[in-house]
Amino acid sequence: DQQVKQNSPSLSVQEGRISILNCDYTNSMFDYFLWYKKYPAEGPTFLISISSIKDKNEDGRFTVFLNKSAKHLSLHIVPSQPGDSAVYFCAASAYYGQNFVFGPGTRLSVLP
Amino acid sequence: DSGVTQTPKHLITATGQRVTLRCSPRSGDLSVYWYQQSLDQGLQFLIQYYNGEERAKGNILERFSAQQFPDLHSELNLSSLELGDSALYFCASSPSGRVDTQYFGPGTRLTVL
Numbered sequence: 001d002q003q004v005k006q007n008s009p010s011l012s013v014q015e016g017r018i019s020i021l022n023c024d025y026t027n028s029m030f031d032y033f034l035w036y037k038k039y040p041a042e043g044p045t046f047l048i049s050i051s052s053i054k055d056k057n058e059d060g061r062f063t064v065f066l067n068k069s070a071k072h073l074s075l076h077i078v079p080s081q082p083g084d085s086a087v088y089f090c091a092a093s094a095y096y097g098q099n100f101v102f103g104p105g106t107r108l109s110v111l112p
Numbered sequence: 113d114s115g116v117t118q119t120p121k122h123l124i125t126a127t128g129q130r131v132t133l134r135c136s137p138r139s140g141d142l143s144v145y146w147y148q149q150s151l152d153q154g155l156q157f158l159i160q161y162y163n164g165e166e167r168a169k170g171n172i173l174e175r176f177s178a179q180q181f182p183d184l185h186s187e188l189n190l191s192s193l194e195l196g197d198s199a200l201y202f203c204a205s206s207p208s209g210r211v212d213t214q215y216f217g218p219g220t221r222l223t224v225l
Contacts (some may be wrong), residue, residue, distance in 0.1 A: 004154070006154075034212060042218055043114060043202050043204065043215075043217050043218055043219055044202070045114075046212055046214055089154060089155060099157060101157070102147075102154035102155040102156065102157070103154050104153060104154040
């Protein structure tokens with residue numbers, strides 16, 4: 001039973017447009033969420049995080065939105081760039097910094 | 113380059129065997145994490161060490177064990193290997209125990225035949 005779901009295995013977006021990556025979770029005890037980006041042949045790289053006391057966190061072109069009632073979070077990338085093409089993982093924890101559960105990832109392709 | 117090194121890069125072995133994966137954290141990082149990424153699966157957190165002591169445990173099988181040495185490098189031991197253990201194994205390090213300051217290594221690809 002997947003506690004963290006990323007239902008879109010892949011997403012293609014035109015350069016300059018917005019990319020929206022979605023993540024759903026089932027465990028209502030999750031209170032801290034992260035997004036990671038992964039390029040081929042490299043380890044994941046931390047991108048952005050959000051705690052359950054917030055509903056939005058912004059860092060440059062990246063914004064994460066959290067809807068606790070819907071158990072849903074999304075990552076917005078604006079504007080999308082070809083270098084953003086990677087696999088994006090969301091992760092959730094029921095205790096800050098411990099025992100993160102990862103989703104299966106969404107492969108984003110930004111087309112020039 | 114994250115500064116986290118993992119050896120070997122690739123490992124091919126047979127079922128029933130035992131292997132050791134090695135991780136050297138970034139200089140100064142006290143915490144080491146191990147993750148498994150199977151084909152078409154997300155990352156699974158296995159275990160975390162902080163300054164030599166086990167800090168948190170995830171979905172780590174009893175056939176797997178890990179330790180962090182006084183020089184802070186870590187080893188993940190996988191025994192009685194099964195075909196399903198074939199995966200990418202990532203190590204990450206962070207200066208504290210916080211995952212949002214985590215840096216991942218390039219991974220070790222284990223193939224069990």
